[in-house]
Amino acid sequence: MPRKASVDAIREALRSEMQRDESVVVMGEDVKLAVFAGTRWLHREFGDERVINTPISELAVAGAGIGAAATGIRPVIDLMFGTFLYLALDQIANQAGAMRYMFGGQTKLPLVFMTVNGSGISAGHHHSQPMHPLFMNMPLIKVIVPSTPYDAKGLLITAIRDDNPVLFLSPLALGSLRGEVPDETYTIPLGEAAIRREGDDVTICTVGAMSRRCMEAARTLAKEGIECEVIDLRTLKPWDKACLLRSVRKTGRFVAVDESFPVCGAASEWAATVAEKAFQHLRAPVQRVSNLDVPLPFSPVLESAAVPTTERIVDAVRRCMQAEPA
Amino acid sequence: MSDVQPAVALDIYRRVLNIRRFEEEVGRLFTAGELPGVVHLYIGEEAVAAGVCAALRDDDYVTSTHRGHGHVLAKGGDLNRTMAEIFGKETGYCRGKGGSQHIADFSIGMLGACGIVGGGMPIATGAGLSIKLRKTDQVSVAFFGDGAANEGSFHESLNLASAMTLPVIFVCENNQYGEFTPARDTMNIEDIAVRAGGYGMPGHIVDGTDALEVHAVVNQAVTRARNGEGPTLIEAKTHRRGGHAEGEEAFLAGQTYRLPEEEEMARLRDPLLILHERILHEGVADAHALENIEQETTRRVADAVTFARESPWPAEESVLEDTWA
Numbered sequence: 001m002p003r004k005a006s007v008d009a010i011r012e013a014l015r016s017e018m019q020r021d022e023s024v025v026v027m028g029e030d031v032k033l034a035v036f037a038g039t040r041w042l043h044r045e046f047g048d049e050r051v052i053n054t055p056i057s058e059l060a061v062a063g064a065g066i067g068a069a070a071t072g073i074r075p076v077i078d079l080m081f082g083t084f085l086y087l088a089l090d091q092i093a094n095q096a097g098a099m100r101y102m103f104g105g106q107t108k109l110p111l112v113f114m115t116v117n118g119s120g121i122s123a124g125h126h127h128s129q130p131m132h133p134l135f136m137n138m139p140l141i142k143v144i145v146p147s148t149p150y151d152a153k154g155l156l157i158t159a160i161r162d163d164n165p166v167l168f169l170s171p172l173a174l175g176s177l178r179g180e181v182p183d184e185t186y187t188i189p190l191g192e193a194a195i196r197r198e199g200d201d202v203t204i205c206t207v208g209a210m211s212r213r214c215m216e217a218a219r220t221l222a223k224e225g226i227e228c229e230v231i232d233l234r235t236l237k238p239w240d241k242a243c244l245l246r247s248v249r250k251t252g253r254f255v256a257v258d259e260s261f262p263v264c265g266a267a268s269e270w271a272a273t274v275a276e277k278a279f280q281h282l283r284a285p286v287q288r289v290s291n292l293d294v295p296l297p298f299s300p301v302l303e304s305a306a307v308p309t310t311e312r313i314v315d316a317v318r319r320c321m322q323a324e325p326a
Numbered sequence: 327m328s329d330v331q332p333a334v335a336l337d338i339y340r341r342v343l344n345i346r347r348f349e350e351e352v353g354r355l356f357t358a359g360e361l362p363g364v365v366h367l368y369i370g371e372e373a374v375a376a377g378v379c380a381a382l383r384d385d386d387y388v389t390s391t392h393r394g395h396g397h398v399l400a401k402g403g404d405l406n407r408t409m410a411e412i413f414g415k416e417t418g419y420c421r422g423k424g425g426s427q428h429i430a431d432f433s434i435g436m437l438g439a440c441g442i443v444g445g446g447m448p449i450a451t452g453a454g455l456s457i458k459l460r461k462t463d464q465v466s467v468a469f470f471g472d473g474a475a476n477e478g479s480f481h482e483s484l485n486l487a488s489a490m491t492l493p494v495i496f497v498c499e500n501n502q503y504g505e506f507t508p509a510r511d512t513m514n515i516e517d518i519a520v521r522a523g524g525y526g527m528p529g530h531i532v533d534g535t536d537a538l539e540v541h542a543v544v545n546q547a548v549t550r551a552r553n554g555e556g557p558t559l560i561e562a563k564t565h566r567r568g569g570h571a572e573g574e575e576a577f578l579a580g581q582t583y584r585l586p587e588e589e590e591m592a593r594l595r596d597p598l599l600i601l602h603e604r605i606l607h608e609g610v611a612d613a614h615a616l617e618n619i620e621q622e623t624t625r626r627v628a629d630a631v632t633f634a635r636e637s638p639w640p641a642e643e644s645v646l647e648d649t650w651a
């Protein structure tokens with residue numbers, strides 16, 4: 001299988017769907033030259049009407065996407081850095097997520113917002129925040145955080161075909177990562193986790209850029225004889241509860257690793273679910289590994305200290321293993 | 327230049343040159359791989375920050391943008407601490423927590439650069455509100471780009487400042503591009519200054535490559551603001567000399583986005599050369615005096631680089647400092 005960078009996988013997904021369905025349009029600031037390159041050159045093939053460079057007006061662009069989606073277009077809106085979603089939030093939270101329900105099922109909104117997500121390149125707080133928990137907290141919005149180029153392509157195609165608002169948040173750290181990606185069009189269902197590694201001792205659940213870090217931790221721990229099962233959720237809403245619960249029932253130990261702020265982060269939701277549905281199977285307290293509860297600092301020394309490191313993941317697993325069974 | 331004092335002209339020259347030499351050095355350091363993150367240089371636009379800040383007092387406020395080094399230095403920021411912040415060092419203005427796009431020096435009224443386009447304008451408006459409430463005669467300036475004039479924050483801030491008669495000066499640095507997209511593709515007007523009319527404030531267009539022109543126009547707006555007559559929008563027409571961000575060639579992969587004549591114009595309308603020329607031509611100072619300023623500036627920039635290089639990284643524990651007040 002050919003190896004491709006994540007941005008190329010994203011471009012292939014967009015091309016595939018723009019070829020397949022004329023109503024798919026891409027819009028956003030600088031989508032033609034595109035800092036993150038996922039939308040680059042698409043205008044050469046599909047023209048300026050379907051690949052639209054917008055003004056720097058996130059709120060209006062998001063809202064225009066909603067209006068267009070409600071009236072026959074299938075927009076993919078590229079907002080570049082995840083933090084710029086804050087400027088579009090009113091339209092996404094008050095309108096996109098609510099319109100169909102609020103108006104008694106009259107409309108559907110086939111709409112994708114895509115951005116990069118999270119930290120890792122010393123971009124400072126305004127370009128580095130993890131955005132996914134915010135949208136998990138909004139009813140009727142789907143949230144995808146891929147961790148490989150393969151998943152990015154398949155999940156984005158599914159997102160574009162979906163008739164609901166979907167947030168596609170690709171980890172900033174993923175940009176240049178290469179992986180196997182078939183040339184053909186394929187879809188990956190939303191809400192289906194990938195088990196990256198099987199193990200009987202501890203379940204690690206994660207998403208996005210932390211997936212690789214969890215695998216590193218798992219390899220380190222394997223040398224000590226601790227076998228981790230690593231679950232990469234891939235989509236946060238809907239999410240694969242069954243997969244997580246099955247694993248925790250097997251291992252009896254659970255570490256939730258998420259690159260987001262700790263209060264009401266994704267890890268909080270997973271931990272609560274395990275506490276509700278698999279409490280009697282737990283042999284140790286659930287451990288969460290999240291960002292520190294501070295804005296993302298610029299200096300590389302500080303930035304790497306602010307997010308989950310492999311060492312912190314390894315420590316959390318060890319704490320789990322050392323805890324006395326109740 | 328009849329109404330410009332020689333001392334003022336030289337003061338502005340120092341500020342322009344300071345920014346130019348500093349930014350050239352930042353560009354070199356970035357290319358050499360010495361800087362973390364990304365930097366947006368102010369080269370080509372120095373006349374705006376210098377002309378504006380020379381019309382301000384130390385206790386006046388400014389808010390800045392992602393392209394903020396020039397605003398910090400023009401407002402009187404320390405070269406060493408600015409450079410150290412760009413390096414991410416402990417001795418930087420923000421102890422390495424902010425970086426290039428988040429430099430602030432509250433002691434000189436520099437309320438912060440900003441990575442969010444349009445993010446500074448409401449804050450400058452709020453500083454204007456505070457001035458009004460505290461009944462001082464300070465003023466507040468918001469620097470922002472042409473691209474930012476399409477954000478809601480621009481429209482809401484102008485309206486708020488005007489409705490409340492606040493001492494705010496909105497300075498649009500119109501370099502005709504937002505990243506790689508020309509302004510002509512994203513707005514249907516030639517001059518952003520016309521938007522002032524929609525909010526009931528004066529709007530001025532000024533040649534943003536001529537620091538003395540900028541200074542003269544800003545002076546009027548400052549007087550108006552200090553007299554309690556309210557806000558002004560100033561559009562400075564200028565040119566970005568280089569790319570949107572340093573290192574962009576790597577991902578542009580050979581693709582250009584500016585017209586050759588635009589690049590030529592950016593070279594011709596060089597604010598440093600224009601000011602240099604005017605100062606000599608109008609007899610404000612001689613070449614020898616300007617050469618002395620040049621040498622002093624070059625030395626201070628070199629010192630700043632040494633300072634930043636030799637400064638320690640922040641201690642890892644400091645990641646949890648500067649949290650709750």
Ligand SMILES: Cc1ncc(C[n+]2csc(CCOP(=O)(O)OP(=O)(O)O)c2C)c(N)n1
Nearest residue numbers: 084393441442443471472473474503504505
């Ligand atoms: C809210 C927001 N949207 C988009 C961006 C990405 N971005 C950074 S700079 C820039 C262009 C800004 O153009 P302009 O305001 O004209 O300033 P200039 O770079 O020309 O100085 C864009 C789109 C951002 N930082 N913040």
Ligand SMILES: [Mg+2]
Nearest residue numbers: 471472503504
């Ligand atoms: Mg601009």
